[in-house]
Amino acid sequence: MTAAENKQLLKTAFDAWAAGDIRPLLDAMADDVVWTVSGHNSWAGSFRGKDAVRRDLLGPLGAQFADTYTSTASRFVAEDDVVVVEAQGRVTTKAGPRYDNKYCFVFRLEDGRIREITEYMDTQLVAEVLTELAR
Template sequence: MPPPSAAQISRLFAPLAIQGRQHETLALLADDVDWTICGHAPPMSRRYTSRQEFLDNTLKVLRERVLTEPLRLEVRNIVVSSTASGGGDEGKDEEIDGDVVVELEALDATCKNGLPYDMRYCWVCKFAHGKIVQVRAYLDTDLLTRALQQNP
């Protein structure tokens, strides 16, 4: 089976940009997703071993403590590994397997103290049977650290 197309992956991640629909993309995370935020931005830069642990310690913290409104992310670029499968005209989302890299940009995000949260993310995702089972997230850890420290 051919690899998934960038358009197919973009469609899966597009709800992250729409207020109230982010859960559609987050539902792709396996319950036991292995998610690592790389870099040095304590307490967020670390390894998470479940979907709930990741959500509770990252997006929930940003939403409740740091940002003026829930984070919205827009897809800027997608790279699909040539060894990935589950795509093409016949492919179904639940059949996606392999590695996908998604670059995302925060949309109109502002911290409660007024600091612009103009974050860009690079998520290196591993899919298995249509679920995201592993992510290595790269981001501006300096901006994240400042946002966390200035919005306690």
Template structure:
């Protein structure tokens, strides 16, 4: 897979998230993909497989945000080399209580044969907990 192809897959994944299209998200992931989020909060951990990624990570995550303010991702930079893609972005939304949410995120994707095999995401977990769970 070329770096350009790998980058295109990650951008398709982000578009599917933006459009809340579970089928399109699934088309970018391997059935046994693994997502890892560091930290000590309710959504920290590792999820393996599309069912866990969608139902135990993505859906619970989206429930933390207001349905009245769009969840947007502004891409600052995408760097791809071979089967690795690094995404630097800013996620913007509002918490369920209405607090503005703006998080700088770096995600590292590993691709295999044209689909995402693994993702690790790095962000300020204290800010995440304070804004979305209302505590430090």
């Protein structure tokens, strides 16, 4: 796929996620996707495979939220097989505090599938608001 096609695939996925539906993003992931979370806390590290992303990252994360998490993209930059997305997440945690984090995602795509995701965000907010991830 071209850079423009990769960018459009992610625009479509983020349009759905902005409405609370992460399924198009999950559907676009390769089965052996690697999602790497930056930082130096319990949430940091690599999650290998779509099942691990769902079970070990998104499941524990979603369990902390009181309502539907949304992520609204504000910028897409594409070159070759890489698309960079700036986004703003919004949600209230079950404990009460807001978890409204800003993100920069770097996606690498291959044959119309997301192969790699590198996530950069406010790690201090993670430490202050989220409970530690048990591994």
